[in-house]
Amino acid sequence: GDSVTQMEGPVTLSEEAFLTINCTYTATGYPSLFWYVQYPGEGLQLLLKATKADDKGSNKGFEATYRKETTSFHLEKGSVQVSDSAVYFCALNTDKLIFGTGTRLQVFP
Amino acid sequence: DVKVTQSSRYLVKRTGEKVFLECVQDMDHENMFWYRQDPGLGLRLIYFSYDVKMKEKGDIPEGYSVSREKKERFSLILESASTNQTSMYLCASSLAGRSGIGNEKLFFGSGTQLSVL
Numbered sequence: 001g002d003s004v005t006q007m008e009g010p011v012t013l014s015e016e017a018f019l020t021i022n023c024t025y026t027a028t029g030y031p032s033l034f035w036y037v038q039y040p041g042e043g044l045q046l047l048l049k050a051t052k053a054d055d056k057g058s059n060k061g062f063e064a065t066y067r068k069e070t071t072s073f074h075l076e077k078g079s080v081q082v083s084d085s086a087v088y089f090c091a092l093n094t095d096k097l098i099f100g101t102g103t104r105l106q107v108f109p
Numbered sequence: 110d111v112k113v114t115q116s117s118r119y120l121v122k123r124t125g126e127k128v129f130l131e132c133v134q135d136m137d138h139e140n141m142f143w144y145r146q147d148p149g150l151g152l153r154l155i156y157f158s159y160d161v162k163m164k165e166k167g168d169i170p171e172g173y174s175v176s177r178e179k180k181e182r183f184s185l186i187l188e189s190a191s192t193n194q195t196s197m198y199l200c201a202s203s204l205a206g207r208s209g210i211g212n213e214k215l216f217f218g219s220g221t222q223l224s225v226l
């Protein structure tokens with residue numbers, strides 16, 4: 001069945017470091033892909049999305065490109081801030097939304 | 110902004126109790142969802158509803174039921190709570206109707222941390 005695989009966390013970085021969180025997927029058909037973020041004590045909120053191959057989603061300095069050839073949707077940010085500390089979930093949808101297990105990011109000053 | 114409100118942030122119940130988790134959304138969304146979130150397992154879909162009085166099982170419906178009597182309210186019911194139902198429960202809603210279910214952006218509540226002792 002359809003699934004999403006994320007890199008294990010936690011990812012620990014210093015402020016202004018470069019971030020990559022890997023996400024790969026398995027799906028029949030052509031899913032839309034999403035990154036959701038969960039800040040401490042809050043529910044998830046949509047960070048960015050891409051609906052077809054080679055699309056790039058971007059928001060708040062984060063980017064992810066839908067790569068059909070490698071079935072990947074890696075999340076990147078050039079310079080992280082302490083306020084980016086959160087849990088990040090990769091997700092895909094075909095007829096329902098399927099989430100990865102989440103990757104915790106901790107950014108230290 | 111869309112607001113999804115879950116009635117309790119923390120809840121402690123005893124094994125065998127009947128537990129109601131309430132969720133209300135204020136943007137006239139058609140779809141509503143209940144997930145549970147567990148460390149290392151991510152989010153797993155329990156039940157969802159795409160219309161009033163309609164419900165469909167998700168991936169892990171066993172031990173749960175739901176009720177959607179009004180469009181804005183979606184209740185999750187644990188008929189007889191067990192310790193393995195200790196978890197964070199997240200409610201979500203989205204705008205799309207049946208044909209678009211899963212395609213639209215989901216709006217989440219802040220969650221209910223349920224502990225069953």
